[in-house]
Amino acid sequence: MAELFIELLSEEIPSxxxxxxxxxxxxxxxxxxKKREINFLSSKSFSLPKRLVFIIDGLPKKIKEKKxxxxxxxxxxxxxxxxxxxxxxxxxxxxxxxKKIEKGIFYFAEIKPKIIDILEELQIIIPESLQSYxxxxxxxxxxxxxxxxxxxKSIAAVFNHKVISFKFxxxxxxxxxLIEGEKKDITxxxxxxxxxxxxxxxxxxxxxxxxxxxxxxxxxxxxxMTKNLKNSFNEKLVEEVVNLVEKPNVIVCKFNDxxxxxxQEILIVTMQHHQKYxxxxxxxxxxxxxxxxxxxxxxxxxxxxxxNQRVIEARLSDAKFFWDKNKTQGLVKExxxxxxxxxxxxxxxxxxKTQRMxxxxxxxxxxxxxxxxxxxxxxxxxxxDLTSDLVGEFPELQGVxxxxxxxxxxxxxxxxxxxxxxxxxxxxxxxxxxKPVSIAVSMIDKIDTLVGFFGINEKPTSSKDPFAxxxxxxxxxxxxxxxxxxxxxxxxxxxxxxxxxxxxxxxxNTSTTKEVLFFLKERFKNxxxxxxxxxxxxxxxxxxxxxxxxxxxxxxxxxxxxNISREICKNIIIIYKRASNILYHxxxxxxFEIMEQPETLLFKKDEERILFDKIKEIRNYFSANxxxxxxxxxxxxxxxxxxxxxxxxxxxxxxxxxLDIKKNRLVLIKMFCNTYNNFINFSKxxxx
Amino acid sequence: xxxxxxxxxxxxxPTAVNFQETILNLQKFWGxxxxxxxxxxxxxxxxxxxxxxTTLRSLGPKPWMAAYVQPSRRPxxxxxxxxxxxxxxxxxxxxxxxxxxxxxxxxxxxxxSTIGINHQEHDIRFVEDDWESPxxxxxxxxxxxxxxxxxxxxxxxxxxxxxxxxxxxxxELTYGLERICMFTQEKNNVFDLIWNNxxxxxxxxxxxxxxxxxxxxxxxxxxxxxxxxFEFAELECKSLLEKKLSLPAYDQCLKASHIFNLLDARGVxxxxxxxxxxxxxxxxxxxxxxxxxxxQK
Numbered sequence: 001m002a003e004l005f006i007e008l009l010s011e012e013i014p015s016x017x018x019x020x021x022x023x024x025x026x027x028x029x030x031x032x033x034k035k036r037e038i039n040f041l042s043s044k045s046f047s048l049p050k051r052l053v054f055i056i057d058g059l060p061k062k063i064k065e066k067k068x069x070x071x072x073x074x075x076x077x078x079x080x081x082x083x084x085x086x087x088x089x090x091x092x093x094x095x096x097x098x099k100k101i102e103k104g105i106f107y108f109a110e111i112k113p114k115i116i117d118i119l120e121e122l123q124i125i126i127p128e129s130l131q132s133y134x135x136x137x138x139x140x141x142x143x144x145x146x147x148x149x150x151x152x153k154s155i156a157a158v159f160n161h162k163v164i165s166f167k168f169x170x171x172x173x174x175x176x177x178l179i180e181g182e183k184k185d186i187t188x189x190x191x192x193x194x195x196x197x198x199x200x201x202x203x204x205x206x207x208x209x210x211x212x213x214x215x216x217x218x219x220x221x222x223x224x225m226t227k228n229l230k231n232s233f234n235e236k237l238v239e240e241v242v243n244l245v246e247k248p249n250v251i252v253c254k255f256n257d258x259x260x261x262x263x264q265e266i267l268i269v270t271m272q273h274h275q276k277y278x279x280x281x282x283x284x285x286x287x288x289x290x291x292x293x294x295x296x297x298x299x300x301x302x303x304x305x306x307x308n309q310r311v312i313e314a315r316l317s318d319a320k321f322f323w324d325k326n327k328t329q330g331l332v333k334e335x336x337x338x339x340x341x342x343x344x345x346x347x348x349x350x351x352x353k354t355q356r357m358x359x360x361x362x363x364x365x366x367x368x369x370x371x372x373x374x375x376x377x378x379x380x381x382x383x384x385d386l387t388s389d390l391v392g393e394f395p396e397l398q399g400v401x402x403x404x405x406x407x408x409x410x411x412x413x414x415x416x417x418x419x420x421x422x423x424x425x426x427x428x429x430x431x432x433x434x435k436p437v438s439i440a441v442s443m444i445d446k447i448d449t450l451v452g453f454f455g456i457n458e459k460p461t462s463s464k465d466p467f468a469x470x471x472x473x474x475x476x477x478x479x480x481x482x483x484x485x486x487x488x489x490x491x492x493x494x495x496x497x498x499x500x501x502x503x504x505x506x507x508x509n510t511s512t513t514k515e516v517l518f519f520l521k522e523r524f525k526n527x528x529x530x531x532x533x534x535x536x537x538x539x540x541x542x543x544x545x546x547x548x549x550x551x552x553x554x555x556x557x558x559x560x561x562x563n564i565s566r567e568i569c570k571n572i573i574i575i576y577k578r579a580s581n582i583l584y585h586x587x588x589x590x591x592f593e594i595m596e597q598p599e600t601l602l603f604k605k606d607e608e609r610i611l612f613d614k615i616k617e618i619r620n621y622f623s624a625n626x627x628x629x630x631x632x633x634x635x636x637x638x639x640x641x642x643x644x645x646x647x648x649x650x651x652x653x654x655x656x657x658x659l660d661i662k663k664n665r666l667v668l669i670k671m672f673c674n675t676y677n678n679f680i681n682f683s684k685x686x687x688x
Numbered sequence: 689x690x691x692x693x694x695x696x697x698x699x700x701x702p703t704a705v706n707f708q709e710t711i712l713n714l715q716k717f718w719g720x721x722x723x724x725x726x727x728x729x730x731x732x733x734x735x736x737x738x739x740x741x742t743t744l745r746s747l748g749p750k751p752w753m754a755a756y757v758q759p760s761r762r763p764x765x766x767x768x769x770x771x772x773x774x775x776x777x778x779x780x781x782x783x784x785x786x787x788x789x790x791x792x793x794x795x796x797x798x799x800x801s802t803i804g805i806n807h808q809e810h811d812i813r814f815v816e817d818d819w820e821s822p823x824x825x826x827x828x829x830x831x832x833x834x835x836x837x838x839x840x841x842x843x844x845x846x847x848x849x850x851x852x853x854x855x856x857x858x859x860e861l862t863y864g865l866e867r868i869c870m871f872t873q874e875k876n877n878v879f880d881l882i883w884n885n886x887x888x889x890x891x892x893x894x895x896x897x898x899x900x901x902x903x904x905x906x907x908x909x910x911x912x913x914x915x916x917x918f919e920f921a922e923l924e925c926k927s928l929l930e931k932k933l934s935l936p937a938y939d940q941c942l943k944a945s946h947i948f949n950l951l952d953a954r955g956v957x958x959x960x961x962x963x964x965x966x967x968x969x970x971x972x973x974x975x976x977x978x979x980x981x982x983x984q985k
Contacts, residue, residue, distance in 0.1 A: 011793055012831060014816035049814070137818070139829035141845050142787040143856040150829070151845070153790070182808055244813065275837055293837070295811045304811045307836025307871065314773055314876060321771060340958050 001041070002160035004056040004122065005193050007177055008130075009153045012049040015243035017149045020136060022047040026054050028129045036121060038063060046207045048246045053207060055193045061160055065113040072096065072107030082107060119159050126157055127168045144170045154178065158190055179203050204298075205246045213242045219250035220278065220292055227252075229288065230281045237272055244276070245296040253277070253309050257289040259316040262323045263404045269394050270315050277312070319390070326388040326401070327408040334384040341386055344467070347452040347505060350383045353445075356499040357382070360444040363495055367487060370436035371414070378418035378441045381406070385419070399423045414438075425475045432479045439483055446476040447489070451496040454516050455507035473523040481527070481554050489548050490517060517548050524550055533561045540684035552629065556680050559631040564685075568639045575645040576682040579669045582654055586666055598671060602664040604656075607648045612668060614644040615675050622678055634679060645672070704873040705804040706882045707890065710865060711757050713802040714781050718755035721795065723783060726756035731939055732946040735760050736782030736862055740938055743824060745784065746849050746858040747977055748984030752786045757865070761946065763953035766902035769895050772877035776901050777894065781863040788845055788859035796843065796861055800835075804872040810835050819844045823945055823969045825851035825977075828860070840868050850977025851970070866890070905953040914954075918947045918965075925972045934980035941972035 006029075013021070026045040033040060033056070041058025070089060073081040075098055085107065086096065095109045138147045146152065146169035157164040157173040166173050177196065179186045181203065190196045197207055206212045216238065224231035242248075259267060264287045271277040271291050278292040291312070295304050338351035347353075357379035365372035385391050385402030394401075403420030407413075414437040421438035422445050424430055433442045449472050453459065460469050480487055493513050500507065509515065521541075528538045537560050541553050563569040603609050621637055654669070656662045676682050705713065719725045729739040736758035737743065745752045758780050766776030785792065793814075797807045814831035819842065821827075830844035842862040846854045869881050879891035925940035948965050951957050957965060 012814035012816075137829070139845055139847060139857075141857045141859070142790065151788075151790075244815070296813060297811055299811075301809055303809055304836050307810065307838060310871075310874070310876065311837040314870075317876075318771065318773055340955075342958075 001058050002061050002118070003158075003192055004040075004054075004059055004164075005156070005158040005190065005196065006054040006126065007156040007190070007196070008052040009156070009178060010050060010052075010148065011151045011153070013047070013052070013150045014137075015240045017136060018047040018049070018052070018243050019239075021133065021149060022052055022054075025052065025129065025133050028133055029054060029056065029125065032125045032129050033059075036125070037066075038118060038121065047209060047243065048205065048207060049244060050246070051207070053193075053196075059118060059159070061118055063116050063118065065116055067113050068111045070109055070111060072109060074103075075105045075107060085109075119162060119164060122157070122159050122164045123166045126164055126173075127166045130155075130168055146170065156190055158192065161191055179205070203247075206248065209242055212245065212248050213238065216242060216248050216250060216294055219248075223250065223252055223292065224280065227280075227290065228283065229290070230283055230285065232281075233278050234272060237276060237278065241276055241294045245294060247297055249295045249298055251293045251295055251299055251305050251308075252290060253293050253305055253312070254290045255309065255312050255316060259320060260287065260289055262316075262320050263401070265397055265400050266319050266323065266390065266394065267316065269396060270319060271312065273394075273396065274315065275308070275312060277308075319393070322389040322393065326390050327405055329388065329405070331381040331384040331402065331405055331409060331411075334387045335380060337387040338383055341383075344452065344456075344458070346456045347500075348503060350386065352503055353448060354380050354383050356448055356496070356503065357441070357444045359499055360448070360492075360495070361440070363492060364440045364444055368436050368440055368485070370440060374412060374414050374418070374437045375440045375444075377411070378415045378422075378437055379444060381411075381415075382419045382422050382441055382445070418442075425478055427471075432475070432482050434483065439479055439485070443476060443479055443487075443492075446472045446479075447492050447496050448499075450476070450516050450519070451493055451512060452500060452505070454519070455497065455500060455505070455509050455512045457509050459515070459519075469519070470523060473520050474527065477520060477524050477527055477550055480550050484551060486549060486551055489520065489550070493517065520548070520550070524553070528554070528557055531558075533557045534564065536684055536686045537561055537564070537680070540680040540682065542681060542684070553680075555631050559635060560680065560685075563635060568635050571639040571642045572635065572676070573682065573685055575642050576673065576676050578649055579645065579672050580683055582649075583666060583669050583673060586654065598664050598668040602661055604661060605652050607644075607651050608665065608668060611641075611644045611648045611672070614641045615668075615672055618675050622675075638676060638679065641672075704882070705869075706873075706884050707865070707869050708884050710803045710869055710872075711779070711781060714799065714863065715755065715757070717799045717802045718783055721753075723753040723755040723785070726754050728756060728758050729942075731942045732761050733758065733942055734762055734945065734949060736780035737821065737824070737826075737860065738942060738945070739782065740935060742782060742784045742858075742860060743826075743849060743973070744934065744938060744977065744980045746786060746846050746854055746860075747852055747981045749856070750786075750984060752784065752858070755781070755783045757781050761949070763901075763905035763949050766898065766905050766953070768902040769879070769898035772879070775866070775878060775894070775898060776905060777897065779865040781865055783861040783863075784858055786858035787856035792859050793843075796833075796841070800840075803868060805835055805840075805868070811837070814843065815839075817842070822966050823948075824849065824973050825970045835871060838867060838871050840864060840871065850980075851974040852977050852981060905950060906955075909950050909954055911951060911954050911956050914947050914951050915956075918944055918951070921947065922968060922972065925975070929972075929975040929979055932979050932982070934976050934983060937972070937979065938976035941969060941976055944972060945969050 022045040026043055030043055038059065040056050043054070043056045045055070046053040072085040082096070085091075086093065089109065089111065091109050096107050097109070098105050099108045135147070135149045138149055140147055141151045152171060154176070155168060155171055155173045156175055156177050157166070158175045163175045164173060175190050176187055177190055177199070179188075179200070186203070188199055200207050206215065217233070220233060221231050267287060268279050271279045276294075280288050280290045280292065282288055293304070293308050297304070299305055335351065335354065338354060339349050341350040343350045343353045358376050361372050361375035361379060365375050382399070382402060385405055386398060388401060388405070390401050391398050399420050399422060403416045406416035406419050414435060417435055418433075418437040418441045421433040421435070422441040424442060425432045433439045449467070450469060453467055453469055458467065479485070490513065493516050497507065497512055525538050525541075537557050541557060560569060598612060600609070600612065603612065618637055618641065621634070652665065654662060654665045656665065715725050726741055729741075733739065736756070739756065739758055741754045741756065745754065759777060760780050761777050763776055765774050767774045789795070797812065800807055811834070813834040815834055817830060817832040819828045819830060825848070826846065827848045828844035828846045830842070832839045833841040833843055840863065842860075844860045844862075846858045846860060848854060866878050866881065870876070870878060873882055875881055879889065879895055881890035883890055883893055921940045921944040925937045925944065928937035928940065948957075948969060952962075
């Protein structure tokens with residue numbers, strides 16, 4: 001058993017690229033080993049900004065190839081063919097034998113299993129594996145042809161204490177590593193992973209990313225504990241910072257607390273995004289003027305701490321300057337400046353967008369039953385913060401800054417919240433707006449965006465969605481579902497198209513409404529899938545006549561999904577299938593005119609009449625409960641038709657000699673199925 | 689004995705390098721390394737990269753090493769001298785080496801020690817920052833170099849310039865001189881920087897200029913005249929390109945670019961126009977790059 005060790009030394013590779021490379025290159029090497037039937041016990045990969053390290057342990061030093069039998073020419077073939085076969089496979093005459101198979105008698109030979117030297121194999125496998133990895137972002141440098149994540153300096157490759165020698169572009173592999181030491185650089189021969197890891201440790205370099213992470217978290221926790229602060233840290237930032245350092249150290253720093261007066265989002269963004277610091281909060285979740293910095297060395301003279309504190313102070317004083325300036329710039333006055341900001345080329349400016357949004361207030365306030373004026377004001381000024389220096393500096397604070405400005409300028413709280421919330425939800429885990437005015441503005445903005453881009457045929461493709469229309473659609477649907485809104489989106493979409501027309505925006509798409517609704521429905525199916533709704537139930541929503549009332553479809557799916565294996569649903573599905581099977585067999589080849597309603601005069605048996613009455617009862621129930629439907633009750637209602645249906649099928653022969661009676665019975669069954677499909681398309685539900 | 693203590697402290701911290709020495713030291717360092725030391729280009733530019741010694745010279749097969757200080761003008765960054773960190777005119781020290789040497793990172797770190805930054809004592813970080821300039825049709829891969837959290841240098845391997853793939857690849861180092869000196873001199877306000885040992889400060893040299901140019905950039909630049917000038921520069925550039933004069937043509941491209949920046953600061957460029965202007969300048973840059981490249985074969 002032997003160990004394979006590879007170290008790729010380069011200039012600093014960005015965190016995301018590191019993670020991808022250390023995982024994928026390892027996988028590629030493993031696959032290439034498996035392809036050649038070379039087994040191993042374990043594999044690991046590590047990364048530092050300048051190093052990618054791969055270790056595969058428990059490899060054999062040599063392996064014996066499997067016995068192989070090869071087929072030669074037919075025995076009738078000329079001698080030259082046989083000679084060629086022997087020569088090209090380096091056989092001896094005596095190794096060749098004849099064997100009869102289906103197509104005749106052929107020459108065969110057994111090739112002696114070769115002994116494969118793994119070291120030699122690795123000389124091919126390793127460069128091949130490196131070459132087949134493709135970086136998400138790559139570059140060239142100097143005069144070299146190699147395309148790599150960042151300039152690659154050297155490759156150390158060792159197997160069983162020996163160098164695996166190969167050439168990879170301009171680089172020749174060796175068994176030497178280089179460490180930039182404090183005084184001078186250290187170059188060392190690598191025997192194996194253990195000695196390599198030891199060597200790095202002596203220089204205080206922690207190779208294992210997990211170990212680095214633990215060190216950092218432990219240090220941060222300790223500091224929070226002694227200072228009585230909350231110890232929760234932004235996960236993504238931890239993950240990133242871990243891959244930016246090789247000698248992790250955590251330093252507590254602070255800034256002047258006068259900056260705590262400016263909106264804390266600004267402070268947090270400055271610290272996290274721009275400087276990769278961890279802001280600290282007290283136990284009551286209040287931001288403090290302390291923060292943590294993960295440095296790449298031990299701060300012997302305290303320079304690192306003072307330096308970073310100066311940097312944050314400079315940045316915050318800049319932010320404060322802008323805050324003081326921007327907060328007094330009237331949001332209403334700023335609307336005019338939106339004429340200079342494009343929403344999208346053919347869809348006008350952001351000013352145009354806010355004007356359309358404002359006009360949406362009246363239909364939406366009707367549906368949401370909330371104050372129209374507030375929606376109008378919030379819609380008009382919700383984009384005004386985009387003209388501020390602060391949002392220019394921190395684009396991720398759009399909306400949030402608008403909220404603060406509105407508060408400073410004495411706008412109603414509903415309005416300022418709506419400005420802050422209207423971009424929500426921003427991701428899968430992000431919250432949706434909950435207050436009525438916020439909901440309204442957020443929905444209006446999203447509908448306007450979807451309709452606009454679909455209208456000019458800028459639609460997402462399977463791989464590209466440059467305007468994040470998927471996220472917009474999912475956001476819209478989540479707002480509806482999570483706030484229990486009975487919304488007719490179709491009307492709003494049509495209204496949106498009119499608003500664009502009023503502004504003389506030319507739509508090249510003539511079926512915008514249909515396409516937007518279809519797009520929403522497809523996204524809606526994804527949401528259902530994530531909520532673990534069964535696939536057949538999701539398919540069953542396609543033909544429902546609920547007119548894109550997504551809340552109602554959502555509730556139906558949930559209730560069916562919940563009850564699918566319970567008696568109540570089983571009964572519904574059994575009677576539905578029984579009816580639809582008969583209908584299917586009877587009308588599949590023949591052309592029947594299926595009327596809307598059966599002719600009661602043609603009923604010959606009580607069971608027919610009883611079933612008909614039952615169906616009418618269900619229909620009445622549906623029309624009476626169009627606004628507020630209690631889906632538990634609906635299920636009970638549908639299942640309650642079981643005795644009537646069973647009696648009908650047990651005692652009535654559909655296939656009557658009298659064609660009129662037969663037709664009438666089929667119409668009755670059809671009516672039954674249609675009525676049930678009102679709820680969801682039960683024909684799509686798999687049997688129980 | 690408090691006196692002794694303070695003396696000891698002083699010994700640990702060498703006196704900071706003043707602004708003009710910082711430039712001189714970098715020139716000396718890179719001059720010794722083998723770079724051609726050039727003087728600033730005599731046309732207004734937005735960054736050291738725009739100097740033809742970088743843009744045009746990074747194209748073509750011939751090796752090239754140069755270093756120079758370049759005043760850079762960013763009209764929109766003017767703050768009438770009121771902001772401690774922002775200026776509409778500042779200095780960059782630019783190094784361009786083609787092809788990029790294998791040990792460039794090491795040489796760069798060494799250069800820092802000549803301007804008062806010992807990289808062993810500070811947290812030097814190479815933070816991903818891929819550079820792109822839509823006006824130059826240029827793109828590169830690289831980092832911003834952080835020193836204790838402060839961005840002090842932009843470190844870029846050019847991949848494309850003037851729309852043309854670079855071959856071989858040049859490396860560009862752009863030192864932000866004011867920032868570096870604010871760091872080494874421990875100043876929180878750029879105007880407090882020590883310019884020389886004769887007591888002159890940055891404020892003495894540039895404060896009035898910042899005030900006056902901010903007023904010019906934001907309030908008084910004659911936009912009608914600028915718009916016309918943009919057109920002249922564009923026309924001139926195109927006619928020079930026809931005559932295969934890459935360097936004079938490129939000068940016109942630079943002029944157009946600076947006029948665009950001024951118009952931008954005056955707030956007279958709408959969004960749609962903005963992209964149009966940028967693409968116009970890019971075309972001029974591409975044209976100049978193409979003609980230059982032909983001359984290099």
